[in-house]
Amino acid sequence: MTMNYPNGRRYSVSSSSDIKGSKKINTKFSNRGMTFEEMINETNLYYLQRDIAVIHKKPTPIQIVKVDYPKRSAAKIKEAYFKQASTTDYNGVYQGRYLDFEAKETKNKTSFPLANLHDHQVYHMKKCVKQQGIVFVLVWFSTLKRCFLLSSSSVFDFWDKKQNGKKSIPLSFFESDGIEVSIGFAPRVDYLAALEKLTIGGA
16 A cells, blocks of 8 residues: 655555554564554553553544455555644543653664654644643654653753754753653553653643
């Protein structure tokens, strides 16, 4: 199947894959390892099942343009377009507050490149903060196997300085001003415990 982004770029998916509303969450640890997204999704399922929070990955609206019908009872999407640019990855409700965050991964060992974020995502986060939502960014340094939660205010500060040559957020800043997230088994990525270490109003 071929997906087309708003900017015209194409994204191919294995023909054996079907687009569904959500990916089935594997609740058993696999030797192959898990992607950062899978780790967060499993964590969200843990929170949901224990009535800690209701947080889900946001679906991306698509426009289907080509469908094959190999069998009368089955349909396979062959080509589709992303209808609009995405905002942030996850949102939900935690302790009566709206929660919204972006999850990013980098192989860089010393910094997080700001190029991994986009104008529309930062714009969305700023709008959520104005409505008193809890907004933050989770960053997974995949090479180091370390995860950090960084408040929206810190992200905005670096983003607004980007035009003055600030192209990345140093790992040292994550260590001094962010909160390192514990990686375990249940929950896999306990980011809400890390969030509790920040002042809610500043997140």
